[in-house]
Amino acid sequence: MSSAIEIRDLHYRAGKAFEIRDLALNVPTGSMYGFLGPNGSGKTTTIRLLLGLLRPLQGTITVLGGSIPREAPRVLARTGYVPEQPHLYPSLTVAEALHFHAAFYPTWDWKWADELALQFQLDRGRLLSRLSKGEMGKLEMLLALAQRPELLVLDEPTDGLDPVVRRDVLTSVLDYVSQQNATVFISSHLVHELERICDWVGVMDRGRLVAELPMHSFKNGIKRLRVLNAPALAGDTPFVVLSRDAANGSAETWVVRGWQPPMSQWFTGVGATLKEVIDLDLEEGFVELLRTFRVPQA
Amino acid sequence: MSDPRRLVVVALAAGLAATPALRAQSVSELRERVQRLEQAFRAANGVATRSDSAARQASYVPGMSATAGALHVLAPQIVVASAREGAERAWSMLEYTFGTEAGVLANVDFAAQLRRPNLAVAAPRGARRFIAENSAADMANRLVWEASQILSARLDKSLYNWMGGAIVADSYPARLLPGTYVDLLSAPSRTTRRCYAGAMDGCRDAFDLPPSAEPFRRWYGPTERRLIVQEVIVGEDIRLVPELYAACVTRGDDSSCVRLLQRTGESSIPAPLGHPTRIGLVQLALELGGPAAFHRLTAAAGRPVDAQLEVAAGMPLDSLLAVWRGRVLAARPKPVTLESSGAWVALSWGAIFGLLALRSTRWR
Amino acid sequence: MFRAILYTQWKWSRFPLLLGVLVGFALPILSVQRVSGVTGYWQTRTMLASVQAWGILYPIVGTGLALLVGALAWSADHRGRHVYALSLPLPRWHYTLLRFGAGLVLLAAPVMAVWIGGLLATATVTIPTGLHAYPTMLATRFALAVFVTYALFFAMSAGTVRIAGYVLGALAFVLVVEVIANAAGAHVSLLEQIFIGLVVWPGPLDVLTGRWMLIDV
Numbered sequence: 001m002s003s004a005i006e007i008r009d010l011h012y013r014a015g016k017a018f019e020i021r022d023l024a025l026n027v028p029t030g031s032m033y034g035f036l037g038p039n040g041s042g043k044t045t046t047i048r049l050l051l052g053l054l055r056p057l058q059g060t061i062t063v064l065g066g067s068i069p070r071e072a073p074r075v076l077a078r079t080g081y082v083p084e085q086p087h088l089y090p091s092l093t094v095a096e097a098l099h100f101h102a103a104f105y106p107t108w109d110w111k112w113a114d115e116l117a118l119q120f121q122l123d124r125g126r127l128l129s130r131l132s133k134g135e136m137g138k139l140e141m142l143l144a145l146a147q148r149p150e151l152l153v154l155d156e157p158t159d160g161l162d163p164v165v166r167r168d169v170l171t172s173v174l175d176y177v178s179q180q181n182a183t184v185f186i187s188s189h190l191v192h193e194l195e196r197i198c199d200w201v202g203v204m205d206r207g208r209l210v211a212e213l214p215m216h217s218f219k220n221g222i223k224r225l226r227v228l229n230a231p232a233l234a235g236d237t238p239f240v241v242l243s244r245d246a247a248n249g250s251a252e253t254w255v256v257r258g259w260q261p262p263m264s265q266w267f268t269g270v271g272a273t274l275k276e277v278i279d280l281d282l283e284e285g286f287v288e289l290l291r292t293f294r295v296p297q298a
Numbered sequence: 299m300s301d302p303r304r305l306v307v308v309a310l311a312a313g314l315a316a317t318p319a320l321r322a323q324s325v326s327e328l329r330e331r332v333q334r335l336e337q338a339f340r341a342a343n344g345v346a347t348r349s350d351s352a353a354r355q356a357s358y359v360p361g362m363s364a365t366a367g368a369l370h371v372l373a374p375q376i377v378v379a380s381a382r383e384g385a386e387r388a389w390s391m392l393e394y395t396f397g398t399e400a401g402v403l404a405n406v407d408f409a410a411q412l413r414r415p416n417l418a419v420a421a422p423r424g425a426r427r428f429i430a431e432n433s434a435a436d437m438a439n440r441l442v443w444e445a446s447q448i449l450s451a452r453l454d455k456s457l458y459n460w461m462g463g464a465i466v467a468d469s470y471p472a473r474l475l476p477g478t479y480v481d482l483l484s485a486p487s488r489t490t491r492r493c494y495a496g497a498m499d500g501c502r503d504a505f506d507l508p509p510s511a512e513p514f515r516r517w518y519g520p521t522e523r524r525l526i527v528q529e530v531i532v533g534e535d536i537r538l539v540p541e542l543y544a545a546c547v548t549r550g551d552d553s554s555c556v557r558l559l560q561r562t563g564e565s566s567i568p569a570p571l572g573h574p575t576r577i578g579l580v581q582l583a584l585e586l587g588g589p590a591a592f593h594r595l596t597a598a599a600g601r602p603v604d605a606q607l608e609v610a611a612g613m614p615l616d617s618l619l620a621v622w623r624g625r626v627l628a629a630r631p632k633p634v635t636l637e638s639s640g641a642w643v644a645l646s647w648g649a650i651f652g653l654l655a656l657r658s659t660r661w662r
Numbered sequence: 663m664f665r666a667i668l669y670t671q672w673k674w675s676r677f678p679l680l681l682g683v684l685v686g687f688a689l690p691i692l693s694v695q696r697v698s699g700v701t702g703y704w705q706t707r708t709m710l711a712s713v714q715a716w717g718i719l720y721p722i723v724g725t726g727l728a729l730l731v732g733a734l735a736w737s738a739d740h741r742g743r744h745v746y747a748l749s750l751p752l753p754r755w756h757y758t759l760l761r762f763g764a765g766l767v768l769l770a771a772p773v774m775a776v777w778i779g780g781l782l783a784t785a786t787v788t789i790p791t792g793l794h795a796y797p798t799m800l801a802t803r804f805a806l807a808v809f810v811t812y813a814l815f816f817a818m819s820a821g822t823v824r825i826a827g828y829v830l831g832a833l834a835f836v837l838v839v840e841v842i843a844n845a846a847g848a849h850v851s852l853l854e855q856i857f858i859g860l861v862v863w864p865g866p867l868d869v870l871t872g873r874w875m876l877i878d879v
Contacts, residue, residue: 103666
């Protein structure tokens with residue numbers, strides 16, 4: 001399986017407070033990769049590094065087969081980017097912004113741009129400084145899509161947008177992906193949103209990649225278990241114990257990752273009783289994962 | 299451009315760029331002004347030097363002697379090397395300008411007093427004291443100035459007054475010629491116009507040779523006199539002569555204008571060719587007349603000014619004026635608008651700044 | 663690409679440029695207007711004085727235009743922290759060169775205005791004997807002055823806040839050294855030397871100094 005984005009041993013520091021260390025990330029070609037993490041975890045910084053907007057201290061970054069930052073112009077020609085904050089020139093009108101952007105991308109599709117403008121109901125004569133947040137979000141997405149990129153890098157594209165606009169934006173992305181074999185790298189702290197559209201997930205926290213796995217494994221693999229007479233030491237388990245909580249008297253609550261149903265026999269083997277297996281949604285699993293990462297197990 | 303530091307730097311640069319333009323002035327105006335200021339400064343400096351020397355609580359030290367030609371300078375030991383070199387340079391200029399007459403300086407003792415540190419030499423009574431810095435160039439300038447005053451004092455009074463000041467030896471007197479060219483061309487007088495066109499009587503009139511009682515009548519016609527009155531009688535002065543002024547300026551009565559100009563001091567009426575130019579003519583006469591020219595000039599005291607010039611130059615006045623005019627025309631200044639060296643420098647700097655922009659660290 | 667950048671820069675700088683064109687065209691004409699009523703021997707001096715007095719405005723107008731166009735070239739990018747420019751698919755130096763070139767193209771308009779104004783002014787006035795008209799040379803000098811100052815302000819505006827800080831810091835250091843040295847009795851004039859180095863040939867601002875004469879000897 002080839003990779004659209006491949007990062008190895010990335011090290012970056014900004015000031016004294018924030019650091020990205022030993023980051024390794026792999027985005028398969030054609031996938032929709034959800035990049036999760038709380039605010040300030042380093043998602044935007046990682047995105048800027050992989051686009052060549054920032055320079056790492058160490059490590060290798062390969063995007064669409066091109067080395068970043070050396071081949072950044074060539075890579076950026078095939079990459080559609082929607083930044084976290086609007087980055088267009090506010091004194092231009094919508095039409096002028098389209099023409100300006102189109103001038104830099106030979107693959108620009110005017111026909112589709114016009115269709116998207118109609119679909120998004122954007123007034124071409126309006127100054128960008130007078131667009132609402134939602135309209136600006138749609139325009140940014142239009143510019144990224146109309147250049148027909150092989151890779152879409154979306155940094156919190158729906159942040160602050162109302163549900164209707166969020167839906168329009170994500171629908172346009174899905175439509176595009178369904179037409180082209182494009183790779184989408186989308187970052188967000190809105191876990192439930194990514195749950196519906198992504199097939200890969202990477203979790204970032206405090207400059208480190210906490211987990212990277214297929215979405216279904218992430219969703220299905222994290223469970224909350226109610227265990228009676230649990231052993232004092234877990235020992236060699238077929239699953240990863242993220243946390244144990246003995247708050248309910250003899251019953252303990254375990255959060256585990258990588259769970260599969262046949263593993264219940266392990267409890268029998270150690271003299272414990274598995275009372276209940278509770279599914280966690282992506283958001284609960286995300287919270288548990290972070291909690292575990294931040295508090296090392298004794 | 300939103301950051302204040304960047305704004306301050308850009309504002310400083312803009313101010314820097316605008317300052318040279320604001321300081322530009324007419325070359326000839328500047329030169330005349332410089333000349334007047336220099337003369338005034340030197341006169342004042344000479345007086346101040348002598349009074350300061352008497353009043354100053356200077357330390358008196360034994361002097362060492364530095365001699366060059368007829369120049370004999372006493373200077374403190376620490377500056378005797380500068381004094382020697384300065385005397386050599388000064389003598390070279392003095393001999394070139396004043397010729398054999400410069401030899402009279404052998405009867406004068408010059409005594410150098412240092413400004414920093416404050417040191418004076420013990421010198422014979424009657425020595426000509428001057429204050430200088432410890433550099434050969436400054437020593438030479440001071441010596442030239444002092445010696446020139448001494449030598450020029452030997453000239454006929456009427457010639458001295460006509461010149462408006464002393465002849466000061468100059469290593470490069472021709473530097474004034476481009477300004478004189480502009481004066482010849484632009485002075486609002488029929489005399490300079492005719493001189494420019496080659497009529498020697500125009501040149502004589504422009505120089506006021508021989509000197510006349512009311513040279514403004516030679517220089518300016520009725521129209522120009524009216525404009526000159528408006529130029530020299532301004533402000534409070536108009537209230538002293540309101541009727542005459544109105545008659546001259548408003549009604550164009552030339553006799554009124556003449557009366558007003560008669561009341562005005564001669565030095566206030568602008569001459570088409572000013573005193574520095576007249577001194578330059580005398581210097582040319584000395585140059586053409588050879589080493590004995592200045593001696594002949596001093597010997598011709600009492601004769602009309604134009605005759606003195608002829609004696610010094612060893613040729614008729616018209617011939618002297620013709621040579622002078624030829625040199626002035628040959629010194630026509632290059633147009634100041636653009637020089638090729640300046641163009642290449644500007645292009646180079648533009649390219650350098652452009653490259654610096656490409657190399658901005660933001661883009662690494 | 664160049665057309666797109668040229669358009670944006672035109673949009674940001676159009677008001678100062680239009681004003682610059684108007685002023686550039688008017689300056690030569692106004693500089694000889696005063697002379698039109700003067701005849702006789704007064705004309706030469708009046709013409710030279712008038713042309714010289716108005717001539718001071720050429721480097722000021724040129725510097726002002728260059729400052730505005732150079733700064734406006736980058737103001738939008740500064741506001742957006744250069745994210746848009748850095749995310750475009752072209753090398754950094756290429757983008758900067760396009761911006762630089764766009765500014766130069768736009769500044770050609772006021773230069774042409776000065777040239778045309780100069781030609782018109784010298785064609786419509788009687789030039790006294792001995793004087794000559796230099797409209798093309800004046801316009802060329804104006805072009806060079808605008809080029810140098812535009813390049814300077816463009817480079818300064820393209821620089822980071824850190825660079826601006828270094829420049830100010832260096833100036834402050836020189837000033838402090840001069841003040842301390844003079845207080846100690848040493849006659850030091852570093853700032854004056856720096857100024858002279860900038861404005862005297864072959865300094866970068868030499869092209870702005872001296873007299874700007876549409877008509878001269």
